[in-house]
Amino acid sequence: MIRALFPHPLLALGLFATSLLMSGSVEPPAIALAAVLALATPQVMRALDAQTIRIRSPRAILALAGCVVIDVLRSNWAVSAIILGRRRHERRSGFIHVPLDLKDRYALAVLAVILTATPGTLWVEYDSATGRLLLHVLDLVEEEEWIRLIKDRYERRLMEIFE
Amino acid sequence: MSQAILFWCLTLAQGLLVAAMAMAAWRAAHGPRAQDRVLGLDTFYLNGMLLLLVFGVRTGGAIYFYAALIIGMLGFAATVALAKFLMRGEVIE
Amino acid sequence: MTVADLPAWACVTVGLLAVAGAALSFLGAVGLCSFKTFYERVHAPTLGATLGMALIVAASILFFTLVEGRFMPRELLIGVFLTVTTPVTLILLGRAALFRDRTEFARDDASDDA
Numbered sequence: 531m532i533r534a535l536f537p538h539p540l541l542a543l544g545l546f547a548t549s550l551l552m553s554g555s556v557e558p559p560a561i562a563l564a565a566v567l568a569l570a571t572p573q574v575m576r577a578l579d580a581q582t583i584r585i586r587s588p589r590a591i592l593a594l595a596g597c598v599v600i601d602v603l604r605s606n607w608a609v610s611a612i613i614l615g616r617r618r619h620e621r622r623s624g625f626i627h628v629p630l631d632l633k634d635r636y637a638l639a640v641l642a643v644i645l646t647a648t649p650g651t652l653w654v655e656y657d658s659a660t661g662r663l664l665l666h667v668l669d670l671v672e673e674e675e676w677i678r679l680i681k682d683r684y685e686r687r688l689m690e691i692f693e
Numbered sequence: 694m695s696q697a698i699l700f701w702c703l704t705l706a707q708g709l710l711v712a713a714m715a716m717a718a719w720r721a722a723h724g725p726r727a728q729d730r731v732l733g734l735d736t737f738y739l740n741g742m743l744l745l746l747v748f749g750v751r752t753g754g755a756i757y758f759y760a761a762l763i764i765g766m767l768g769f770a771a772t773v774a775l776a777k778f779l780m781r782g783e784v785i786e
Numbered sequence: 787m788t789v790a791d792l793p794a795w796a797c798v799t800v801g802l803l804a805v806a807g808a809a810l811s812f813l814g815a816v817g818l819c820s821f822k823t824f825y826e827r828v829h830a831p832t833l834g835a836t837l838g839m840a841l842i843v844a845a846s847i848l849f850f851t852l853v854e855g856r857f858m859p860r861e862l863l864i865g866v867f868l869t870v871t872t873p874v875t876l877i878l879l880g881r882a883a884l885f886r887d888r889t890e891f892a893r894d895d896a897s898d899d900a
Contacts, residue, residue, distance in 0.1 A: 702801025
């Protein structure tokens with residue numbers, strides 16, 4: 531019964547919050563509209579037959595989020611320094627190949643968003659057959675170090691969450 | 694006094710964002726390649742959206758928030774469409 | 787509360803947050819203009835789209851929360867929306883650029899052979 535009403539509980543919750551924020555109030559009409567949206571839209575998703583997300587460890591999400599916030603701050607600083615022209619001569623940028631063990635599609639999507647949203651790294655191409663990711667790095671000092679960073683900081687935590 | 698500080702800070706922020714928009718427009722106009730132009734356009738949209746948010750703080754009106762949201766959505770759709778177009782690989786330059 | 791009754795600390799905080807965010811976006815645009823290759827330039831706008839956006843959104847939330855007298859996190863929508871969409875556009879652009887580079891190299895090689 532609950533399953534039929536809420537096939538995607540996270541989506542329903544997100545839509546409810548979005549609708550309330552758009553209305554900018556918590557009066558009964560706004561809540562009614564949000565409830566209608568949260569109930570009706572996941573039914574449309576049923577037709578798309580999307581795989582539901584299984585989250586193994588909610589605590590790992592917090593750890594990952596904290597890690598991402600710190601990295602975004604740090605890399606913003608690093609890229610600002612590069613643009614302002616410090617160390618212009620020795621810097622070189624380039625592509626690196628990262629072998630990924632992550633297979634879950636949602637986990638890969640989250641990793642793509644994290645890597646691209648941190649200034650200085652750009653997810654370019656992923657080959658699902660070999661599990662190899664092509665990444666462009668603005669400040670490429672040591673290739674091994676970048677690979678270890680991605681595997682240790684993000685991939686391990688994403689595996690805890692999704693797989 | 695503190696209102697004057699807020700006023701000048703917001704003016705400075707708006708000036709910086711307009712300068713950023715001008716540079717993005719320069720990149721969109723000069724290229725050199727099509728992907729640089731699309732990237733310039735995307736940055737232009739992004740800074741325009743932030744400028745509208747600062748306008749909202751300055752005037753205290755809620756309408757700028759909705760305008761910024763719409764610009765963000767249109768900019769996203771436009772850039773995705775253009776990037777998809779570039780991917781087909783047959784673009785007349 | 788109207789804008790005129792805002793306490794001094796609030797005015798200064800909102801102003802500084804807005805200026806810091808705008809300065810980061812400006813720096814991103816400078817990078818967009820000054821980097822030499824396309825793949826370096828792709829990194830520049832993320833500056834404004836992550837921390838720059840977050841600071842301006844924080845300024846806006848703080849301002850409207852104080853002026854309207856209740857918690858108004860409306861601008862969070864823009865923050866979440868941008869965080870999700872900017873990587874998508876940049877990844878697509880990067881892939882389009884790589885694809886075009888590859889096809890062009892392939893075409894150059896073919897014309898060399900002929």
